[in-house]
Amino acid sequence: MENPVTKYTELENIGSGGFGEVCRALDNATGGEVAIKKINLQGLRRKEVTVNELMVMKMNRNPNLVNCLDSYLVDDELWLVMEYMDGGTLSDAIDEMYISEYEMAAISRECLQGLDFLHSNYVIHRDVKSYNILLRTDGSVKLADFGLSAQLTPEQNRRSSVVGTSWWMAPEVVKGQPYGPKVDIWSLGIVGIEMVERQVPHCNESPTLAELLIATGGTPQLQQPKLFSALLRHFLSCCLQKNEERRWSAKELLQVKCKGAAGQTVSEDGLLLHWSPRHQMSPLPPHLHFCKSPFLLKILPLPLKH
Incomplete structure (x- = not known):
């Protein structure tokens, strides 16, 4: 029931596509950053895809899935407010x-x-x-x-x-x-x-x-x-x-x-991987420091299925 136009302050456009656009925004109440995906709902197929995306995100929450924080209908657009991934x-x-x-x-x-x-x-x-x-x-x-x-x-x-x-x-x-x-x-x-x-x-x-x-x-x-x-x-x-x-x-x-x-x-739960670094990491651009503390996985391989 809240008005997203007043709840969030848009900062910049960070993506676009056939669906519409994605912008980085500030939650005025918490001061935290969010990503807002604005989806044009015109066309039956687009509505089906949009509803599908919304339902999957709301019904499946996991640390390895981008979570939907809120959703709003603004004129002919559906706004999906999602956690912002700064990398x-x-x-x-x-x-x-x-x-x-x-x-x-x-x-x-x-x-x-x-x-x-x-x-x-x-x-x-x-x-x-x-x-x-x-x-x-x-x-x-x-x-x-x-x-x-x-x-x-x-x-x-x-x-x-x-x-x-x-x-x-x-x-x-x-x-x-x-x-x-x-x-x-x-x-x-x-x-x-x-x-x-x-x-x-x-x-x-x-x-x-x-x-x-x-x-x-x-x-x-x-x-x-x-x-x-x-x-x-x-x-x-x-x-x-x-x-x-x-x-x-x-x-x-x-x-x-x-x-x-x-x-x-x-x-104990294991992984198929046993990769270790072959080279030193090259310097990262300032906005891509997601690998500062990479996971070093040490697991032996298994034979392929027959």
């Missing part, structure tokens, strides 16, 4: 800084925790990509933009609609085959390649051609794999299995019990 998008970070292997491991782990939460609640994100992974300078990594998410049920646990962003889509999606939550794991694997090579496979192709290449091509490969650890390559292999049954789930990637090199138990 920008992962896409920004990829463009502006060097990301070491152990930072990739930390980012991947946080994303997997968010995906495991969603999948455990029968939700598929369906648009995991670097633009929809947000960072904060305190080290937080969160998934965002749930407009294309699908709510499943124990009885109806598959979808077949071709939804997502072409270059990050899993093979079963572009083929129009029934699919489940593991499409998000494929997309996360593409994000992994993107962090390494600063671009996604088929990035110079049109969406239609990129989808054709995903459907008919082999497993995406690093251009210079020997420059990176076997552990990084192993993680990407677990994510980028074209056969959905052989692809690891978020829960499997997070719940692996294993031991460190000296035989000591490193983690």
Whole structure:
């Protein structure tokens, strides 16, 4: 019932797209910063996507998901007031800084925790990509933009609609085959390649051609794999299995019990990753210091599924 125009002071525009725009704003009551996503509601499809995003955000709260703080109807726009992530998008970070292997491991782990939460609640994100992974300078990594998410049920646990962003889509999606939550794991694997090579496979192709290449091509490969650890390559292999049954789930990637090199138990709940820094971190731009205290994961790899 409050008037958001008087409740918040807009500071700057921080993003825009087909939906509308996103601005950074100040909550006049608390003095805290928020992000306000202003969505144009004209058009039935846009209304469906918007309602979907709002419901997913309100029903699924988790430290690795961008949380919705409030929502308002302002004329023909829906305003979603969300927590502000001051580190920008992962896409920004990829463009502006060097990301070491152990930072990739930390980012991947946080994303997997968010995906495991969603999948455990029968939700598929369906648009995991670097633009929809947000960072904060305190080290937080969160998934965002749930407009294309699908709510499943124990009885109806598959979808077949071709939804997502072409270059990050899993093979079963572009083929129009029934699919489940593991499409998000494929997309996360593409994000992994993107962090390494600063671009996604088929990035110079049109969406239609990129989808054709995903459907008919082999497993995406690093251009210079020997420059990176076997552990990084192993993680990407677990994510980028074209056969959905052989692809690891978020829960499997997070719940692996294993031991460190000296035989000591490193983690009870475990991770698939055992990445360690190969290079020193390069200086970060002032607004991208989210890696000041990166997580150093020391976990041994496991064999691929057969």
